[in-house]
Amino acid sequence: MHRIIVLYEQAPDAAQYAEHVELCAQAPNSVFRHGPITGGPMGEPKHAFYAEWEFADKQAFDEFVGSDLFREAGKDAFKRGFPAPQVSFAELS
Secondary structure, three states: OEEEEEEEOOOOOHHHHHHHHHHHOOOOOEEEEEEEOOOOOOOOOOOOEEEEEEEOOHHHHHHHHOOHHHHHHHHHHHHOOOOOOEEEEEEOO
16 A cells, blocks of 8 residues: 655645645545644644545556646645645555
């Protein structure tokens, strides 16, 4: 299983983000999830909002990461003025 993990230090504007989700959810062969980070074990968490795409296999992940849709999602987030996120890729066993 492969994931793209997106962490925001500040939560994006809810109305703008709802429109952005429509674009993100178009990623083929994936599940897109998102929501506020509600706490941590040692005080306030560093991040306020979480999003992820989950892919069942590397081929689907690679195809999306190399796609125009992935680039468009990043451009859309920037255009909407979302705080710059931290983006990571993970492979889970």
